[in-house]
Amino acid sequence: MVSPRPTIMDVARTAGVSSATVSRVINGATTVDKELSKRVQAAVRATGYVPNALGRSLRRGGTSQIAVVAPDAENPYFTQIIGEVERIARDQSHSVTVAHTEDDLAVEQECFAQLVSRHVSGVLLVPVDGMRTDLGPLTDAGIPVVLVDRGIDGAHTDVVATDNHDAGRQAARHLHERGFRAPAVIAGSQTLRTTEDRATGFLGAWRELGVEVGADALQRGDLHLESGRTVMEQLLAAGEADCVYVTNNRMSAGAFEAIRGVEGAPALLATDDDLWTRLVTPSVSVVHQAVRATSRAAARMLTQRMANPDEEPSTTLLRSRIIERDSTQPKG
Amino acid sequence: MVSPRPTIMDVARTAGVSSATVSRVINGATTVDKELSKRVQAAVRATGYVPNALGRSLRRGGTSQIAVVAPDAENPYFTQIIGEVERIARDQSHSVTVAHTEDDLAVEQECFAQLVSRHVSGVLLVPVDGMRTDLGPLTDAGIPVVLVDRGIDGAHTDVVATDNHDAGRQAARHLHERGFRAPAVIAGSQTLRTTEDRATGFLGAWRELGVEVGADALQRGDLHLESGRTVMEQLLAAGEADCVYVTNNRMSAGAFEAIRGVEGAPALLATDDDLWTRLVTPSVSVVHQAVRATSRAAARMLTQRMANPDEEPSTTLLRSRIIERDSTQPKG
DNA sequence: GTCAACCTGGTAATCGTTTACGCGTCAAGC
DNA sequence: GCTTGACGCGTAAACGATTACCAGGTTGAC
CATH class of the missing domain: 1.10.260.40 (lambda repressor-like DNA-binding domains)
Structure with missing residues (x-):
């Protein structure tokens, strides 16, 4: 047939x-x-x-594919990065394949094995966990890797990420300037560098500004929307904070749900300029990561590394900026 | 080295x-x-x-990869489908690669060529355009294809999609029951089956309900957020409609922006249960497509087709359901 | 006219696997 | 003891492309 x-x-x-x-x-x-x-x-x-690409690549000893690997197919921040990187890579006539790791280390490792086996020529990776993701399979196979958004402790590779410590500091200054004096922050797990750096930058800046921050100013969620809501509800019940900084996008949405319609709720400063933040009432001020710049830098870095693999790896940090909306209007 | x-x-x-x-x-x-x-x-x-997967697949005469191809990396509806399908396929120990076509027919064709060349063993495709997407390259190569969400005229393949005509009818009945009598609908281009079917189902149902619908009840946008906003602004200016049904998710967000805070704005019924719809004020009623069921059915259908390629293709239609929120509260 | 240099295009080896085939060994049955 | 069968393993031929090498023909210089 x-x-x-x-x-x-x-x-x-x-x-x-x-x-x-x-x-x-x-x-x-x-x-x-x-x-x-x-x-x-x-x-x-x-x-x-x-x-037949299989025969061709076999003979040539390599493909011209680059892979983009991210933890989550549905998080707008990752999807923006993926979309942007795909466009850039396509313009350079590399073919691109995308894979998702479900925030699961085992899936991530399985994925690495696949990529090695398929002889992809480069990987853009948003690692699942900065402390536990093991790049060994990729680097042992001589595949160039560029880490995006999240670094990995002790990894000897290129990194393109947001300066999260600075983002936290900016958040603190923004709220301080608008008259808030009782900050709280909703962080993620300690092993996730991004949210952790934002939180420590935030708290450190308040101390520098001469504001006492109690131990319960630092709250932890599990990055998902629901935990943002429950943690924010606890903060409301405690009633001590007059402003709350949330360190990732999904928890931000949950936190907003908790304060929506609540009279006298604390000011909210969210992370990532996702669609909902400008549609809701009050519209939500955000710390906006430079998604496009990040993607560009990462793509450029990968092609550079593929061209000469033996150069010293470098780290690029990009600044965030605050987009001010109604949820952080001056106190008074 | x-x-x-x-x-x-x-x-x-x-x-x-x-x-x-x-x-x-x-x-x-x-x-x-x-x-x-x-x-x-x-x-x-x-x-x-x-x-080495290249050598192995070459010898075996085929890979065990399935590809998921969607128009847009950033549209929540597609990302949900992709995420879900990936999970299912992984459970069946197929490896999955994702590609995006940017809503661009040329990119889509390029993508098909890649997949053929790489000898993927099956494709789940959300086509760019039901009238112009050409499956020839894939089917000529004997690669099983399952179309998801959007069918293709005259294609002899499996399709899993939402019953959009019915979705439109449900939308009409919902608004009619709540006392609205002056409907308008924001559709997309005529060549896109999904939005077109929703719109015609919607308008047809109103006529069956004995409500006159004028020619300007049907408005067209280009699927993007901005067009949703501008078209809604025009509807506001005309001031004739008391309820508006928007046929895709991005235009829905734009339409909401246009009516936010506007006194006496028409009721809004949106498409897809995206995050923002339940966060905004008033929360927005939506026609919710059965994303999970769609994904499951599509994945199942593809594996079935890969097992026996010569069976007659089938079409699965899934019903939507209305999620009622505040934006369509009874008129009065 | 001869020879060298050059240009074109074919032959065959090769990339890393899988697998049909066959060879040796061993046990069982007579 | 000899045949038969089963079993385990190695040899070598594919899969489809690329490319080093070579053969044959043409050209030009002397």
Whole structure:
């Protein structure tokens, strides 16, 4: 029923040449007669030939694919990065494949094995966990890796990330300038560098500003929306904070749910400029990460690393900026 | 500097056996002595051997990869489908790669060529355009395709989609029951089946309910947020509609922006249960597509088609349901 | 006219696997 | 003891492409 796909041999036969010549035509070699070249191209069309990437890559000893690996298919921050990187890579005529790790270390490792096995030529990775993700499989195989958004302790690779410590400091200054004096922060787990750096930057800045911060100014959630809501509800019940900084996007949404419609609720400063933040009432001020710049830098860095693998890895930190909306209007 | 990766031959040498035996051990053949098997496994660990998927697939005449192709990396509806399908496929130990087409037919075709060339064993596709997407490259290559969310005119393939006509009818009935009598709908381009079916179902149902619908009850946007806003602004200016049904998620957000805070604005019924719809004030009623069921059905259908390619293709339609919130509270 | 240099295009080896085939060994049945 | 069968393993031929190498023909210089 299904006829086998045409191979380079079929093309060669119908064009009356050898497979070598077909290969040369396909790959744009200049050393082939125009007449023959026409015949070959005609034969390609006639047979509907598509080169077999498996054979080609096997012979060439490598693919020209780059992989983008992120923890979550549904988090807007990651999807923006993925979309942007895909566009850039495509413009450089690399083909791109995406994979998601479900925030699960085992899935991530399985994914690495796949990529090694498939001989991808480079990986842009948002690691699941800065302390426990093991890049060994990739680096042992000599595959260039660029870490995006989250670094990995002790990894000897390129990193493109947000300056999270600075983001936290900016958050603190923003709230301080607007007259708030009783801060709280909702962080994630201690092992996740991004949220942790934001939280410590935030609390450190308040201390520098001469504001006492109690031990319960630091609250922890599990990054999901629900935990943002429950933690914020606890803060409301305690009634001590007059402003709350939330260190990731999903918990931010949960925190907003908890204070929506609540009279005299603390000011809310969220993370990431996701769609909902500007649609809700009051609209929510956010610490906006430079998604586009991050993606660009990461893509550029990867292609550079693929070109010369032996250079010293570098780290690029990008600044966030505050987008002020109604949820942090001056106290008074 | 970079040592070449170990091959099956290296493993064979260090284990003191032939490559055939190594291959048999790796693939779990039972016909190999336990003693040798141990030695081989030890050698695999010692050398850090990872089978080369390129060689393997070349020899086997096919991969065991399935590809998920969607137009947009950032639309929550697609990302949910992608996430869900990936989970299911992984559970069936298929490996998954994702690609995005940017709502661009040329990118989509390029993508198809890649997939053919890479010999993926099945494709789950959300096509860019039901009238113009050309599945030829895939089907000619004998690759099973399941269309998700959007069908393609005249394509002889499996389809899993929402019953959009019914969704439109439900929308109309919902608004009618709540006392609204002057409907408008914001559709997309005529060539996009999903939004078009919703719109015609919606308008048809109103006529069946005995309500006159004028020609300007049907408005068109370009699917993006901004167009939702501008079209809604026009509707506000005209001042005729008392309720508006928006047929995709991004335009819904724009439409909401236009009516936010506007006194006496028409009721809003949006599409897709995206995060913002329940966070905003007033919360927005939506026609919720059965994302999870869609994904499941599509994944199941693809594996079935991969198992026996010659069966007649089938179409699965799934019903939407209305989630009632504040934006469509009864008129009065 | 001869020879060297060059250009084109074919032959065949190769990339890393899998697997059909066959060879040796051993046990069982007569 | 000899045949038969089963079993375990190695040899070598594929899969589809690329490319080093070589053969044959053309050209130009002397």
